[in-house]
Amino acid sequence: VNRRGFFAIFVAGASFLRAAAQSLRGRLRNEPPSLEVNGQQIALTGDDETKLVLADARLNGLDFEVLGTRTSENAFTIEPIHLRALFVHRNGERLMVTYWCDVCYIRTFSPGLCWCCRKDTDLDLRASLD
Numbered sequence: 161v162n163r164r165g166f167f168a169i170f171v172a173g174a175s176f177l178r179a180a181a182q183s184l185r186g187r188l189r190n191e192p193p194s195l196e197v198n199g200q201q202i203a204l205t206g207d208d209e210t211k212l213v214l215a216d217a218r219l220n221g222l223d224f225e226v227l228g229t230r231t232s233e234n235a236f237t238i239e240p241i242h243l244r245a246l247f248v249h250r251n252g253e254r255l256m257v258t259y260w261c262d263v264c265y266i267r268t269f270s271p272g273l274c275w276c277c278r279k280d281t282d283l284d285l286r287a288s289l290d
């Protein structure tokens with residue numbers, strides 16, 4: 161296989177991996193971070209910013225969906241924060257988890273202080289980013 165052919169195989173493999181992201185939906189628990197799915201607790205992990213979202217008390221007990229990979233019977237690894245893999249289901253809508261500073265009009269994807277004005281950002285569940 162020449163260099164270009166190898167690259168094509170790599171891209172095909174990468175897109176296959178992306179397509180393989182699984183969905184898991186249940187009730188979110190902050191501590192330890194987990195989803196209750198049909199009475200079973202499935203431990204959640206992800207990158208640091210994702211873990212901050214999972215620990216957000218405003219999301220505790222909600223109907224929650226994550227995208228990623230089931231790594232074992234009782235464990236699930238969520239995709240990196242930039243892939244937007246965290247959702248709340250409410251009133252039949254699938255809402256993306258975002259955070260908003262109404263002083264600076266800055267949107268972020270994990271909770272905490274606004275990097276501009278240091279105000280604590282508001283949870284802002286959104287059907288789209290428009």
Ligand SMILES: [Zn+2]
Pocket residue numbers: 261262263264265266274275276277278279
């Ligand atoms: Zn701000």
